[in-house]
Amino acid sequence: MEGSRTDFVVRLAGESGEGVLSLGEMLTTALARLGYEVYTFRTYPAEIKGGTVLYQVRVADHVLLSYGSHVDVFVALNEEGYHDNISSLRPGGTLIYDSDNVPTHELPDHCVIPIPIGTIAKRDIGSVLTKNVVALGAILRYLGAPVEAGEHIAEQTFKRKGEEVVQKNFQALHAGYNYVAQYVDCLKPWLGGVERVNPDRLIINGNEALALGAIQGGLMFYAGYPITPATDIMEALAPILPRFGGVVMQAEDEIAALGMVLGASYAGKRAMTATSGPGFSLMVEQINLAAQAEIPAVIVDVQRGGASTGLPTKSSQGDLNLALYGVHNEAPRVVMAPTSVEDTFYLIQHALNIAERYQLPVIFLSDQSLAHRRCTIPKPDLGRVPRWERLLPDENSRNGEYARYAITETGISPMALPGMRGFAYTATGIEHNEYSDPTYTPENLQAMKGKRFRKLQHLNEHFGEQFVRIWGDPDGADVGIIGWGSTEGVIREAMQMAQREGVRAAALYPKILMPLPVRIIEEFASKVKRVLVPEANFTGEFAAYLRSQTGIQPISYARDTGLPLDPEEVKAEILRVARM
Amino acid sequence: MAEVQTISVETQVIQRQPKDYKSDLEPIWCPGCGDYGVLNALFKAMSQLNLDPDQTVLVSGIGCSSRLPGFVVTYGFHGVHGRVLPVATGIKLANPELTVIGVGGDGDGYSIGMGHFPHAARRNIDITYIVMNNQIYGLTKGQTSPTSTLGFQTKTTPFGSVEGQINPLQLAIVSGATFVARGYSGMPNQLAKIFVEAIQHPGFALVDVYSPCVTFNKVQTYDFFKGRVYEIPETHDPTDKFAALRLAEEEDPFPIGILYRVQHPTLDEQVALLKQKAYTPNPSVEQLLKRYQ
Numbered sequence: 001m002e003g004s005r006t007d008f009v010v011r012l013a014g015e016s017g018e019g020v021l022s023l024g025e026m027l028t029t030a031l032a033r034l035g036y037e038v039y040t041f042r043t044y045p046a047e048i049k050g051g052t053v054l055y056q057v058r059v060a061d062h063v064l065l066s067y068g069s070h071v072d073v074f075v076a077l078n079e080e081g082y083h084d085n086i087s088s089l090r091p092g093g094t095l096i097y098d099s100d101n102v103p104t105h106e107l108p109d110h111c112v113i114p115i116p117i118g119t120i121a122k123r124d125i126g127s128v129l130t131k132n133v134v135a136l137g138a139i140l141r142y143l144g145a146p147v148e149a150g151e152h153i154a155e156q157t158f159k160r161k162g163e164e165v166v167q168k169n170f171q172a173l174h175a176g177y178n179y180v181a182q183y184v185d186c187l188k189p190w191l192g193g194v195e196r197v198n199p200d201r202l203i204i205n206g207n208e209a210l211a212l213g214a215i216q217g218g219l220m221f222y223a224g225y226p227i228t229p230a231t232d233i234m235e236a237l238a239p240i241l242p243r244f245g246g247v248v249m250q251a252e253d254e255i256a257a258l259g260m261v262l263g264a265s266y267a268g269k270r271a272m273t274a275t276s277g278p279g280f281s282l283m284v285e286q287i288n289l290a291a292q293a294e295i296p297a298v299i300v301d302v303q304r305g306g307a308s309t310g311l312p313t314k315s316s317q318g319d320l321n322l323a324l325y326g327v328h329n330e331a332p333r334v335v336m337a338p339t340s341v342e343d344t345f346y347l348i349q350h351a352l353n354i355a356e357r358y359q360l361p362v363i364f365l366s367d368q369s370l371a372h373r374r375c376t377i378p379k380p381d382l383g384r385v386p387r388w389e390r391l392l393p394d395e396n397s398r399n400g401e402y403a404r405y406a407i408t409e410t411g412i413s414p415m416a417l418p419g420m421r422g423f424a425y426t427a428t429g430i431e432h433n434e435y436s437d438p439t440y441t442p443e444n445l446q447a448m449k450g451k452r453f454r455k456l457q458h459l460n461e462h463f464g465e466q467f468v469r470i471w472g473d474p475d476g477a478d479v480g481i482i483g484w485g486s487t488e489g490v491i492r493e494a495m496q497m498a499q500r501e502g503v504r505a506a507a508l509y510p511k512i513l514m515p516l517p518v519r520i521i522e523e524f525a526s527k528v529k530r531v532l533v534p535e536a537n538f539t540g541e542f543a544a545y546l547r548s549q550t551g552i553q554p555i556s557y558a559r560d561t562g563l564p565l566d567p568e569e570v571k572a573e574i575l576r577v578a579r580m
Numbered sequence: 581m582a583e584v585q586t587i588s589v590e591t592q593v594i595q596r597q598p599k600d601y602k603s604d605l606e607p608i609w610c611p612g613c614g615d616y617g618v619l620n621a622l623f624k625a626m627s628q629l630n631l632d633p634d635q636t637v638l639v640s641g642i643g644c645s646s647r648l649p650g651f652v653v654t655y656g657f658h659g660v661h662g663r664v665l666p667v668a669t670g671i672k673l674a675n676p677e678l679t680v681i682g683v684g685g686d687g688d689g690y691s692i693g694m695g696h697f698p699h700a701a702r703r704n705i706d707i708t709y710i711v712m713n714n715q716i717y718g719l720t721k722g723q724t725s726p727t728s729t730l731g732f733q734t735k736t737t738p739f740g741s742v743e744g745q746i747n748p749l750q751l752a753i754v755s756g757a758t759f760v761a762r763g764y765s766g767m768p769n770q771l772a773k774i775f776v777e778a779i780q781h782p783g784f785a786l787v788d789v790y791s792p793c794v795t796f797n798k799v800q801t802y803d804f805f806k807g808r809v810y811e812i813p814e815t816h817d818p819t820d821k822f823a824a825l826r827l828a829e830e831e832d833p834f835p836i837g838i839l840y841r842v843q844h845p846t847l848d849e850q851v852a853l854l855k856q857k858a859y860t861p862n863p864s865v866e867q868l869l870k871r872y873q
Binding site (some may be wrong): 199201202203204208212215216220221223239240242243244245247249251252253255256257258259260261262263264265266267268269271285286289293379380382417418419420421422423424425426427428429430437438 | 605633634635636637638639649650653654655656657658659660663665666667668669670671672673674675677678695696699851854855857858859860863865866868869872873
């Protein structure tokens with residue numbers, strides 16, 4: 001995109017169930033292993049087979065912040081995919097298409113490469129299943145990558161199915177590779193040389209980073225119910241958490257999942273569940289129980305598009321209100337939002353820490369675009385997040401009756417675990433006094449609510465600002481962006497683009513949204529000329545929240561399309577706001 | 581291992597009496613409520629097993645009977661309506677050493693919580709589940725329940741209930757529960773014996789207890805049960821699933837005792853085996869991250 005540096009976008013579109021996603025993942029991993037930075041986005045229909053799948057990978061020799069705005073190389077594997085996406089291909093870009101499935105198109109402004117992918121797979125290789133590997137070979141050759149990059153990933157992908165399958169796929173890979181080498185005269189060296197392959201970078205997606213981060217954070221109990229796009233968290237944990245002595249349970253529904261988590265946490269284990277909006281809705285009652293009975297729990301909501309069934313496979317930031325306010329009466333909870341794949345690995349450890357230390361529910365708002373974003377990240381620093389432990393009573397110095405809910409300055413009271421001698425108590429959702437006895441007096445309710453909410457205050461005063469990231473210099477900036485969650489990379493890229501057009505922007509991202517670090521947000525807002533709040537939902541939930549919690553009157557830019565925000569559109573909005 | 585293991589010498593075994601399990605909280609139940617009989621039978625059973633209160637957890641939901649954990653000196657978890665079984669499952673899996681006993685009413689267990697009941701049974705989680713079945717909603721002052729009889733008149737069914745009943749015993753048996761019994765709070769000694777067997781049973785043990793609501797249920801009263809209950813004779817083979825199902829079908833008189841008892845691997849045993857299967861020496865996140873290089 002810029003200068004002679006490597007930076008381009010490949011988009012794949014094809015029939016769901018035909019291996020487009022695995023083609024995308026193989027291509028991405030192959031390029032990442034050559035040393036390039038990658039950043040992907042995928043969207044697919046909710047049906048297992050049928051409909052069009054889209055997989056986009058941006059490839060560069062420098063760190064990437066978004067999946068890009070324009071498509072440089074478009075690979076169309078079915079006709080519907082062709083029609084839906086051809087307008088995104090930039091002038092001068094390249095179209096590669098499966099000539100068995102897509103009718104011939106004349107595109108004077110583009111380089112066009114028809115490949116009979118199905119015919120090659122069926123006639124030359126003898127297996128129509130190898131179609132996506134034929135395509136992989138063709139794309140790698142077109143981009144100028146060595147064939148070995150494809151062999152490596154094909155071997156890894158098909159090893160489990162036996163040597164014969166590996167060989168078939170090698171043939172397919174070479175057939176696609178050679179086809180392009182022979183017949184195409186518009187080859188272009190998309191891939192400039194990379195200086196060196198950095199072994200300290202990983203190629204990983206948001207859900208995988210979350211699962212591994214949770215294990216690093218001491219997770220010992222997970223219960224969940226399958227729901228797109230959160231299911232892969234449970235699938236990632238199931239084979240590995242038991243190695244660490246932990247338990248993974250598939251519950252009968254989301255209510256049971258959180259019930260099991262609260263039971264396990266009450267009994268002393270670091271516990272978590274993950275779901276998406278509809279499942280999160282079912283958990284709301286027990287989130288209050290966790291707050292009231294003061295039981296640590298982490299609830300991950302991988303937000304998806306639309307309300308009700310909505311757009312299960314698409315992205316949104318539409319659950320903020322539910323996370324902040326989804327509750328009967330009032331009960332303290334912490335709401336956190338990771339801003340990138342790398343951040344997810346660390347922030348989930350903090351989420352577990354905060355839940356344990358403050359004995360309350362922590363809601364962790366990821367989303368589909370972040371969960372399925374596969375990208376290169378620096379190898380994580382496993383020592384970065386120190387472990388916080390739950391405060392237990394001292395078994396050797398018990399004075400009188402054990403006060404499970406002792407009123408303290410911080411609001412945190414020592415929590416006994418079943419099995420501890422002499423500390424038996426009943427954890428309860430009913431309003432209770434310090435000794436956990438049901439108590440209905442007005443004075444007690446005031447005191448207990450005060451105690452529980454003081455935990456949020458303590459967290460905010462002592463740690464809130466550590467979880468705020470500021471990009472750029474807010475002093476006198478034309479536009480100050482306050483954002484949350486997965487949009488961070490896109491916003492940073494949009495800021496750079498605006499800068500090139502003479503508009504200076506800065507951005508602030510709080511990773512703890514409740515309690516909101518109001519002081520630092522107001523300070524940031526006071527330094528900039530105008531405040532803009534971009535978010536991927538329809539009503540501007542975060543902007544409304546900021547208005548209610550601070551003295552700021554931000555300009556809301558809320559777009560709910562099922563897709564992540566686009567750097568170009570955000571840049572345009574920054575310019576518009578700057579020139580208001 | 582060359583280390584010498586030191587054996588803790590706790591030679592003095594304390595024999596706990598039923599009253600030792602009673603907490604300072606006085607039950608909030610109406611005078612004559614069947615739940616007193618259940619609580620006393622539970623105290624007796626706990627004393628007979630000499631259960632360590634610090635190693636025992638009582639889990640409940642919402643309803644009159646769900647207040648029970650507060651009246652016992654063990655650990656307790658008084659959660660939300662209908663979620664006894666998931667919470668109890670989480671506790672047992674987190675610490676299999678604990679004795680976990682779920683308690684609640686027919687509304688909590690068989691209505692709002694019914695979605696969890698067959699799953700707890702099929703998992704055969706090693707917990708005891710005591711349902712105080714009064715065939716009515718008591719805490720909300722008299723509405724129909726899933727165990728109310730057809731035609732039963734309540735405030736929400738003034739013309740008589742138009743719905744059939746759930747048979748929790750049969751449902752438990754066909755769902756995979758490995759211990760299924762029925763008790764009656766008017767037969768406290770026998771109820772204590774059932775509790776002893778249920779708590780000792782390795783696996784999911786359901787004890788459905790007829791526990792009359794003296795305030796709101798004017799049909800299934802103590803008088804009603806007089807002459808309508810009988811102890812299951814010793815000739816019954818509790819390992820015979822079909823005999824158990826037939827017994828569970830009987831009404832008037834109602835059989836009281838252990839209908840079904842078999843042994844299958846429990847969920848906690850299976851999870852322990854799974855951990856062995858997954859065993860890897862010195863697992864580390866460092867190692868796991870290599871896959872992503």
